Amino acid sequence: xxxxxxxxxxxxxxxxxxxxxxxxxxxxxxxxxxxxxxxxxxxxxxxxxxxxxxxxxxxxxxxxxxxxxxxxxxxxxxxxxxxxxxxxxxxxxxxxxxxxxxxxxxxxxxxxxxxxxxxxxxxxxxxxxxxxxxxxxxxxxxxxxxxxxxxxxxxxxxxxxxxxxxxxxxxxxxxxxxxxxxxxxxx
Ligand SMILES: *[C@@H]1O[C@H](CO)[C@@H](O)[C@H](O)[C@H]1NC(C)=O
Ligand SMILES: *[C@@H]1O[C@H](CO)[C@@H](O)[C@H](O)[C@H]1NC(C)=O
Ligand SMILES: *[C@@H]1O[C@H](CO)[C@@H](O)[C@H](O)[C@H]1NC(C)=O
Ligand SMILES: *[C@@H]1O[C@H](CO)[C@@H](O)[C@H](O)[C@H]1NC(C)=O
Ligand SMILES: *[C@@H]1O[C@H](CO)[C@@H](O)[C@H](O)[C@H]1NC(C)=O
Ligand SMILES: CC(=O)N[C@H]1CO[C@H](CO)[C@@H](O)[C@@H]1O
Numbered sequence: 001x002x003x004x005x006x007x008x009x010x011x012x013x014x015x016x017x018x019x020x021x022x023x024x025x026x027x028x029x030x031x032x033x034x035x036x037x038x039x040x041x042x043x044x045x046x047x048x049x050x051x052x053x054x055x056x057x058x059x060x061x062x063x064x065x066x067x068x069x070x071x072x073x074x075x076x077x078x079x080x081x082x083x084x085x086x087x088x089x090x091x092x093x094x095x096x097x098x099x100x101x102x103x104x105x106x107x108x109x110x111x112x113x114x115x116x117x118x119x120x121x122x123x124x125x126x127x128x129x130x131x132x133x134x135x136x137x138x139x140x141x142x143x144x145x146x147x148x149x150x151x152x153x154x155x156x157x158x159x160x161x162x163x164x165x166x167x168x169x170x171x172x173x174x175x176x177x178x179x180x181x182x183x184x185x186x187x
Contacts, residue, residue, distance in 0.1 A: 024177055031093050031172040034074040039176075044076075044093045044169075051089060052078045055168060063166065065105050069138045071171045075105055078167040080159040090158035091169055099146040099175035100155055105168035106137040113165045116143045117156040139170070150177055 029039050034054060036043035046052040053060075055077040056067045067073045080089040106112055112128040126142045143157070155172070159165045 088160035095174040
């Protein structure tokens with residue numbers, strides 16, 4: 001018999017046949033805009049192609065937040081222009097877990113207006129209304145949802161419609177439930 005900590009939908013689904021949970025702990029994992037999921041390496045997808053830029057080192061990007069204030073020094077810079085765009089500015093990521101939190105960099109004098117979907121259903125509309133200060137707000141929570149049934153979930157964030165909007169995506173966090181499994185026969 002051996003003991004392992006696992007965090008995966010398939011293992012949880014097969015618990016009753018293969019083994020039994022001997023304990024569990026909740027662990028947060030980060031999905032960086034550029035480096036992806038710290039545990040699986042899975043990357044965030046950005047659409048449409050060519051519209052998003054890596055903000056760090058982007059010479060032509062109008063918005064220049066402090067790279068030391070962003071997680072891992074990176075963020076994705078996207079802009080929705082209703083006069084130009086024929087499809088939404090969007091990003092999407094997947095995770096196995098029970099909670100998810102999304103953090104952006106906000107531009108205080110500009111609008112950020114996005115729709116957020118969870119597994120294809122619209123779950124929230126976020127709007128940051130501009131104030132007059134010419135500053136950035138880091139680690140700004142634009143969405144959080146807890147108590148999601150454990151499993152693989154897809155989160156989409158998109159901007160479309162009549163308003164110009166800036167989206168500076170820094171990172172997401174999700175909560176994974178680790179279960180301590182004793183694999184092998186019980187006697
Ligand atoms: C995970 O991170 C979120 C956002 O920072 C926090 O509210 C939550 O308590 C954390 N959960 C765990 C299990 O650490
Ligand atoms: C962060 O920005 C400064 C200039 O503001 C630049 O010199 C430095 O190389 C940047 N750091 C990284 C990791 O890109
Ligand atoms: C935002 O959070 C990240 C990760 O915790 C941290 O590295 C960064 O310094 C924070 N930025 C600010 C401005 O507090
Ligand atoms: C979720 O777990 C399943 C089963 O282990 C795995 O096949 C899938 O790739 C995982 N998904 C993500 C987004 O990590
Ligand atoms: C959010 O979705 C609604 C309904 O599809 C749409 O009318 C609206 O323009 C969307 N807003 C953004 C910011 O994408
Ligand atoms: C969040 C936000 O500012 N929405 C605005 C989008 O544009 C319409 C039409 O101009 C406004 O009515 C909304 O307030």
